[in-house]
Amino acid sequence: METAPARLRRLPSWLMSQAAAPASRLVTERLAAADARRYHYSLLAALDEFGPASQAALGRRCGLDRSDVVAMVNELVDRELIERTPDPADRRRNIITITPAGIRHLRRLDKLLAQIQDELLAPLSANERDQLVRLLTQLVDHHHPSKGRSREPCGPDL
Amino acid sequence: METAPARLRRLPSWLMSQAAAPASRLVTERLAAADARRYHYSLLAALDEFGPASQAALGRRCGLDRSDVVAMVNELVDRELIERTPDPADRRRNIITITPAGIRHLRRLDKLLAQIQDELLAPLSANERDQLVRLLTQLVDHHHPSKGRSREPCGPDL
DNA sequence: TCCCAACGTTGGGCAGGCCAACGTTAACGA
């Protein structure tokens, strides 16, 4: 059997990468099988939860660059899952709106992702899964907010 | 405040990516400041723990492709942290050996990485850190071994 | 003996993440 060095196996940062990698691969390929990409779900979820938003706002929420938002929005517009319309109140912005088909697609992806989580967390009990989510949430909340330094106090969301 | 969609925040696979990303970035940049890369540590650790090995064996242990091992070994040879010598017993292979300088470098990186873990896990108590390591180890052990399908029964290690 | 497998190496592709630039448009201060 080919075991990784014990030094690595004890290293939280290594464990996180090692655990995240297969998860990421599985999610990506299952979504691909459903003609979707990882960020499609993020964007649709953001639109469903917070309502129509500008591309920049979407990028901030989902943690991706403006330039990458453009590509994702293009793909979703092609699939008619969202609509992009210029904002009459602020002609710099586009207003992105989720379509009924987009909502249906989102629901489908919800179920798909739930299945995937079950596969990924197979070796863990229900309690352990909750613990894991709790611990990871603490880490994410601790690291994400500042990122570099404090942002604008409360940016105009749309 | 710009919060991510709750759907994502509940999703273990998303949390793992989100937690792994800052960890990965921090490790990478701190190692870069010490003139090292992520896999330098992996390879040096493997050599220190298991002794001299072929490049293929190193790749299997550390989970990287043969072709990428070549580049990493080149870098480490340039830094005189390892030595690459042809295996007289099997002329297809190279025997990679860690040098005294390599061992010293490894010890330095050990300390550096310990600091980094402390930063990354700052919001967690000692107990919580142990729990996290335990849970992640379960996940990694469950997913890594098979990967695609069972490999050779017990490959020649060197 | 012949065929298959493993080795090291080269080359390249693909996706994710990030940054720089540009023209447009709003908002704010002098």
Add this chain to the structure above:
DNA sequence: TCGTTAACGTTGGCCTGCCCAACGTTGGGA
């Protein structure tokens, strides 16, 4: 009122990590 600053969407590009295909070399088993 005008001029500066900043946000917006968009294009283009770079770099890294990860993976695969091919090749010539070498060893082991049928």
